[in-house]
Amino acid sequence: MAFTTNATITTFGGKLFKLTHASSTTTTPMNLNLYLPPQALSTTNPTKVPLLIYLSGLTCTPDNCSEKGFFAHRASALGLALLYPDTSPRGLNYPGEDDAYDFGSAAGFYIDATQPPWSTGYKMESYITRELPAALFGDAEFGRYLDGDRVSITGHSMGGHGALTLYLKNPGLYKSVSAFAPIANPVNCPWGQKAFAGYLGADDKEAWKRHDATELVRGWKGGDLKALVDVGTGDNFYKQGQLLPENLEAAAKEAGVEGLTVRYHEGYDHSYFFMSTFSDDHVDHAAKHLGLL
Amino acid sequence: MAFTTNATITTFGGKLFKLTHASSTTTTPMNLNLYLPPQALSTTNPTKVPLLIYLSGLTCTPDNCSEKGFFAHRASALGLALLYPDTSPRGLNYPGEDDAYDFGSAAGFYIDATQPPWSTGYKMESYITRELPAALFGDAEFGRYLDGDRVSITGHSMGGHGALTLYLKNPGLYKSVSAFAPIANPVNCPWGQKAFAGYLGADDKEAWKRHDATELVRGWKGGDLKALVDVGTGDNFYKQGQLLPENLEAAAKEAGVEGLTVRYHEGYDHSYFFMSTFSDDHVDHAAKHLGLL
Numbered sequence: 247m248a249f250t251t252n253a254t255i256t257t258f259g260g261k262l263f264k265l266t267h268a269s270s271t272t273t274t275p276m277n278l279n280l281y282l283p284p285q286a287l288s289t290t291n292p293t294k295v296p297l298l299i300y301l302s303g304l305t306c307t308p309d310n311c312s313e314k315g316f317f318a319h320r321a322s323a324l325g326l327a328l329l330y331p332d333t334s335p336r337g338l339n340y341p342g343e344d345d346a347y348d349f350g351s352a353a354g355f356y357i358d359a360t361q362p363p364w365s366t367g368y369k370m371e372s373y374i375t376r377e378l379p380a381a382l383f384g385d386a387e388f389g390r391y392l393d394g395d396r397v398s399i400t401g402h403s404m405g406g407h408g409a410l411t412l413y414l415k416n417p418g419l420y421k422s423v424s425a426f427a428p429i430a431n432p433v434n435c436p437w438g439q440k441a442f443a444g445y446l447g448a449d450d451k452e453a454w455k456r457h458d459a460t461e462l463v464r465g466w467k468g469g470d471l472k473a474l475v476d477v478g479t480g481d482n483f484y485k486q487g488q489l490l491p492e493n494l495e496a497a498a499k500e501a502g503v504e505g506l507t508v509r510y511h512e513g514y515d516h517s518y519f520f521m522s523t524f525s526d527d528h529v530d531h532a533a534k535h536l537g538l539l
Numbered sequence: 540m541a542f543t544t545n546a547t548i549t550t551f552g553g554k555l556f557k558l559t560h561a562s563s564t565t566t567t568p569m570n571l572n573l574y575l576p577p578q579a580l581s582t583t584n585p586t587k588v589p590l591l592i593y594l595s596g597l598t599c600t601p602d603n604c605s606e607k608g609f610f611a612h613r614a615s616a617l618g619l620a621l622l623y624p625d626t627s628p629r630g631l632n633y634p635g636e637d638d639a640y641d642f643g644s645a646a647g648f649y650i651d652a653t654q655p656p657w658s659t660g661y662k663m664e665s666y667i668t669r670e671l672p673a674a675l676f677g678d679a680e681f682g683r684y685l686d687g688d689r690v691s692i693t694g695h696s697m698g699g700h701g702a703l704t705l706y707l708k709n710p711g712l713y714k715s716v717s718a719f720a721p722i723a724n725p726v727n728c729p730w731g732q733k734a735f736a737g738y739l740g741a742d743d744k745e746a747w748k749r750h751d752a753t754e755l756v757r758g759w760k761g762g763d764l765k766a767l768v769d770v771g772t773g774d775n776f777y778k779q780g781q782l783l784p785e786n787l788e789a790a791a792k793e794a795g796v797e798g799l800t801v802r803y804h805e806g807y808d809h810s811y812f813f814m815s816t817f818s819d820d821h822v823d824h825a826a827k828h829l830g831l832l
Contacts, residue, residue: 256773256805257812313811314606480549512549519550522609 249385252277258322259284262312263388267381271373272335273366278378279308281318285325286391296396296536297327298529299420301374301412303403304437305352306333311402314518320529324538327392329382331374333404335367348437349444355432356408357457359445368445375412375419398532402426402521403483404437410459410473410494414466422472422535424528426521427481431460431490460493464501471498471505474531476524478514542678545570551615552577555605556681560674564666565628566659571671572601574611578618579684589689589829590620591822592713594667594705596696597730598645599626604695607811613822617831620685622675624667626697628660641730642737648725649701650750652738661738668705668712691825693717695814696776700725703752703766703787707759715765715828717821719814720774724753724783753786757794764791764798767824769817771807 253264260283269276286295298321302311308330311317317328334354340363343350354370383394399420401409406428413423432438433454442454455461463471477484477491484491491508498506514520533539546557553576562569579588591614593604601623604610610621627647633656636643647663676687692713694702699721706716725731726747735747748754756764770777770784777784784801791799807813826832 255810255812256771256807258816262812316609316612316815319609319612319815478549514549517548518606519548519555522612523551 249381249388257281258318260287260318260322262318264308269335269373269377271369271377274335274337276335276373276378277308277332279312279330280382280388281312281321281328282388282391283318283322283325283327286327292391293325294393295325295327295391296393296398296421296538297329298532299329299331299374299397299399299409301331301356301399301401301405301408302333303401303405304333305347306405307352308332310518311521314522315525316522317525317529320526324529324533326529326533326536326538329378331378334370338363338367340364340367349441353404353441355404355441355445355457356412357442357445360453361445361447364445370408371412374408375416396421396536398422398424398536400424400426400528400532401428403489403516404429406430406475407432407438407459411457411462413473414459414462415456417468422532424474424476424531426476426524426528427478427484427489427516428459428475428491429489430475430494431458433458433461434493435488435490437488460490460497463494463498463503463506466501466503469505471503472535473506474528475506475508476511476520476527477508478511478516478520480513481516481520483516542674542681550574551611553580553611553615555611557601562628562666562670564662564670567628567630569628569666569671570601570625572605572623573675573681574605574614574621575681575684576611576615576618576620579620585684586618587686588618588620588684589686589691589714589831590622591825591829592622592624592667592690592692592702594624594649594692594694594698594701595626596694596698597626598640599698600645601625603811604814607815608818609815610818610822613819617822617826619822619826619829619831622671624671627663631656631660633657633660642734646697646734648697648734648738648750649705650738653746654738654740657738663701664705667701668709689714689829691715691717691829693719693821693825694721695719696809697722697730699723699768700731700752704750704755706766707752707755708749710759710761715825717767717769717824719769719817719821720771720777720782720809721752721768721784721787722782723768723787724751726751726754727786728781728783730781753783753790756787756791756796756799759794759796762798764796765828766799767821768799768801769804769813769820770801771804771809771813773806774809774813776809
């Protein structure tokens with residue numbers, strides 16, 4: 247399905263498009279933002295640019311990071327497109343869908359739910375890995391700007407969980423991965439346990455593990471992990487044990503997986519003030535593996 | 540009066556302080572944000588850093604630009620503090636204070652009102668040029684980080700009007716000025732006419748001129764203006780004649796005033812997407828005149 251353009255905003259020499267399309271996966275309209283750098287839009291020498299997908303955290307829409315993440319600053323210099331999908335289907339009106347910030351709307355956790363009623367529309371894993379890129383790269387208006395063979399993924403908090411797990415589950419689909427304050431071991435934290443119980447069933451703990459970065463990294467056979475993770479030591483969710491990046495580090499080490507860099511930044515919190523400080527670094531990390539650096 | 544610290548946020552290697560103090564000028568509590576770069580906070584080699592004051596536009600609080608302007612990106616690299624004052628007194632409960640986005644709350648226009656009831660508390664010119672810097676530079680906690688002799692000023696929209704007029708009225712107080720999409724000739728635009736009629740009286744047009752950058756630049760005797768102005772050609776307020784930067788340019792030219800650079804950027808709008816694209820440039824402009832570059 248084609249994309250409807252709700253707004254076109256000039257920024258950092260390129261353009262940010264606020265888009266909507268009808269998703270057959272979620273059965274709803276889905277919003278997303280797409281940033282195209284000046285290199286893609288050049289009228290004299292247009293270049294198909296690689297893409298960095300940014301998965302947002304709990305409560306977010308595509309707009310939060312577009313406004314406050316500062317990724318376009320460095321992406322513009324290097325010639326990298328940015329894709330900001332939404333965090334869940336919206337408006338399905340399932341019972342309880344809007345009752346909590348950490349389940350239902352804006353809390354899709356980038357998995358395909360198996361439990362009714364969520365299993366009908368809450369299929370964010372399929373949406374992000376299959377329907378959305380296929381629609382975008384095949385789109386008559388936007389596809390010509392993008393090199394669908396060069397894609398990396400990043401994300402924040404719940405979106406960091408999403409980036410890490412979609413990367414680990416799909417070797418070769420993305421050229422690299424990074425995450426800010428990811429929920430790195432959801433089967434062992436309250437946010438993950440609540441979401442996985444609701445979407446996957448309270449009893450099927452083996453299913454939970456198939457969506458947990460710390461469990462998945464143990465089975466990684468893809469060589470150098472090409473993974474960068476940043477965490478703030480002043481992050482209250484880190485201190486409360488929602489993120490557990492040390493568990494991811496330990497699992498990678500035990501499994502002999504190389505190429506995971508986890509950095510702890512003194513005093514930084516969970517906010518966009520943290521992310522925007524290091525978004526240049528995450529763009530550089532992706533750019534290195536996408537052939538831009 | 541001392542400042543109350545409501546939040547301390549680590550970002551771009553420094554700290555953003557969300558502060559409140561009791562203002563005798565506005566007769567209200569006033570919020571402000573202060574960013575201190577790492578050079579000021581160094582425990583081994585602390586440096587008194589110069590300050591760039593950023594005046595916000597209509598509807599804004601100190602938070603908007605702190606979150607979306609990305610001035611800290613470049614200020615952090617160069618060692619420049621950033622001050623984000625509020626845009627008006629709040630909570631005076633004058634009749635009509637909260638009725639419009641362009642008059643009253645969040646629309647103080649950086650002038651001292653002469654018309655009752657506004658003349659009691661709406662004294663943003665005195666607050667920004669006198670009370671706030673005196674309080675900050677003399678503060679026991681924050682004063683030691685700041686070099687009160689090296690201050691520049693910038694702003695957006697209504698705050699661009701504020702930056703330009705406070706600079707032009709006070710030669711020597713600020714080392715340079717810049718503005719994004721400023722209301723450059725308020726006596727000739729609807730926003731300015733409404734505000735000046737309300738705060739200064741509908742009939743005293745001579746008083747209006749004393750707060751108009753285009754009028755003030757005609758009398759500038761301070762030499763090189765050291766002024767940078769950026770405007771987006773896709774800015775609806777520019778297209779509607781609210782900004783009138785050409786009038787400022789023409790007046791400077793007629794008066795033989797040198798050192799005004801006005802740049803028109805194709806397609807950019809009035810938003811923080813525009814400002815954040817060029818905030819590095821405005822920090823560099825200030826830094827050059829503050830001895831940092």
